[in-house]
Amino acid sequence: MSDKPLHLRVLEPGVPPTGDHRGTRIIGARNAANRADSADDETLSPGKVDGVMRRYRLYNDRQSVIFEGTLLASVTSERDGVQRWTDIEIFRTKGGRFIVNKVGVSVVAHLITCDEVKTKKYHGIADLLPEETPPELREPCPLCNPDIELLLRTDPPSLTFEQDRHRTDTYTDPESMLEDLYIVKGGKKILTSIVLWALDEASKHDPLVESVYNKETYVD
Numbered sequence: 001m002s003d004k005p006l007h008l009r010v011l012e013p014g015v016p017p018t019g020d021h022r023g024t025r026i027i028g029a030r031n032a033a034n035r036a037d038s039a040d041d042e043t044l045s046p047g048k049v050d051g052v053m054r055r056y057r058l059y060n061d062r063q064s065v066i067f068e069g070t071l072l073a074s075v076t077s078e079r080d081g082v083q084r085w086t087d088i089e090i091f092r093t094k095g096g097r098f099i100v101n102k103v104g105v106s107v108v109a110h111l112i113t114c115d116e117v118k119t120k121k122y123h124g125i126a127d128l129l130p131e132e133t134p135p136e137l138r139e140p141c142p143l144c145n146p147d148i149e150l151l152l153r154t155d156p157p158s159l160t161f162e163q164d165r166h167r168t169d170t171y172t173d174p175e176s177m178l179e180d181l182y183i184v185k186g187g188k189k190i191l192t193s194i195v196l197w198a199l200d201e202a203s204k205h206d207p208l209v210e211s212v213y214n215k216e217t218y219v220d
C-alpha cells in the first residue's frame, strides 16, 4: 500500500483523470488508459499504452503544446522515498511527428529562508499549477525541514514549493528524436536508463521507432 500523492496532469480538458493511489501508480499521461499495474515493482514502470488517438496538451516550460496523437511510451523513475523524479512520455502525432515529453517532478517544500531556494523565484500556494503536487501533500526539504502542516495553518507565505519542470520536444522523424535523446557523459554518447526504457516501450508500439532504435549495423 502506498499513500504517495498523486500528481495529476489533465491532458484532455473535460475528462477527469482517474486513479487510485492505493496500489496503483498513475504515471505519465495519468489517465485511465495509462497507468502502471502496481506500485511495488521496478524502479521504472511502463505505463499501459492503448494505441488510441487522443487530444493531448503538454507543456514546454509554460507554453502549451497541443496535438492529436498516440501515446507510445510512458515511464517514470518515481519510487518510494524519493522527492524528485522524471516522467518521460513518447507520442506519435496524427501528422506523423514524434514528441518527447520530459517532466521533472518535485514534491519538496522549503522555508523561504532556506539556502537552497534563496536565489530562486518564490513559488507559493497561488503559483502552484493544478497538476503540481498540492501544498498539503508536499514533503519537507531535508535541509530547512519546515513543519508544513503547521505553517500551512499559521504562516503559508513562509513556505515555497519546488516547481515541476516541463519540456516537450517535437521531431519530424524517429532518427532525429533518437539523436537528441543522447547525452554526453565522460566523453561518450549514452542513453540514460529511463530513456532506454521509454525507447523500449515506444519500439513495441511503433515500427518506425523500432526500426531506428534496434537498427543493425553490419561490419565486415
Ligand SMILES: [Zn+2]
Pocket (backbone or CB within 6 Å): 109, 110, 111, 114, 115, 116, 117, 141, 142, 143, 144, 145
Ligand atoms: Zn529547504
